[in-house]
Amino acid sequence: MKLRTLEELPGLVEGKKVVLANGCFDILHVGHLRYLEGARALGDTLVVALNSDRSVRAIKEPGRPILNENERVALVSALGCVDHVVVFDEPDVSRVIDVLRPAVHAKGTDYTEETVPERNKVLAYGGSVRITGDPKDHSTRDVIQSILQKQKR
Numbered sequence: 001m002k003l004r005t006l007e008e009l010p011g012l013v014e015g016k017k018v019v020l021a022n023g024c025f026d027i028l029h030v031g032h033l034r035y036l037e038g039a040r041a042l043g044d045t046l047v048v049a050l051n052s053d054r055s056v057r058a059i060k061e062p063g064r065p066i067l068n069e070n071e072r073v074a075l076v077s078a079l080g081c082v083d084h085v086v087v088f089d090e091p092d093v094s095r096v097i098d099v100l101r102p103a104v105h106a107k108g109t110d111y112t113e114e115t116v117p118e119r120n121k122v123l124a125y126g127g128s129v130r131i132t133g134d135p136k137d138h139s140t141r142d143v144i145q146s147i148l149q150k151q152k153r
Contacts, residue, residue: 002077004084006099009047012084013100017043020102021132022093024051026065028075031108031133038132039106040081048082049096052089059091097121108133 004012021039025032025048040046050072056065065072069087077085088096097105097118105122109131113119116129123129 001074002082002085003073004086006086006088006096009084009086009100013045013047016045017104018100018102019043019046019104019106020049020093020096020100021046021106022049022051022088022096023108024056024060024065025072025076026056026060026067028072033079035106035108035133036076036079037081039104039130040083042104042106042130042132043102045083046081047084047086047100047102048076049093050076050085050087052087055089055091092117094118094121101125102127104128104130106130106132109135 019039019042021036023032023035036046036048050069051059053065053069056069067075073085073087076082086096093105098121102122105116105118105127107116107129111131113129113131116122119129
């Protein structure tokens with residue numbers, strides 16, 4: 001497994017062009033994969049910051065996450081494009097950025113470079129913000145709705 005603590009990450013990635021991607025990754029789908037593969041192509045090593053169960057409950061609709069954080073860590077860790085995974089408890093990834101100071105903070109196509117919430121924090125130390133992945137045609141919410149619709153038939 002690729003799970004690391006936030007405190008050990010800086011030493012593990014020293015001297016590399018670090019790309020940080022983050023999200024809940026609840027019910028892993030092809031949109032997640034394309035986002036992470038695109039992020040990995042932007043640097044030497046990809047760190048994925050994954051929202052803890054508590055963090056997901058604070059920012060998503062009731063009943064989420066579907067998969068617990070240990071299962072989500074295992075799934076994201078299994079992807080070849082991912083080098084390290086760290087779990088964070090806060091509602092956003094600011095603390096991870098403060099500690100890791102990635103060269104690139106990658107977000108999916110549901111953002112623009114101007115709308116990434118942590119943009120100013122990353123730009124302030126000389127990092128960059130990049131958008132990766134395919135168009136936002138995939139979401140966990142849509143996967144859940146599709147399953148529910150098929151159950152009604």
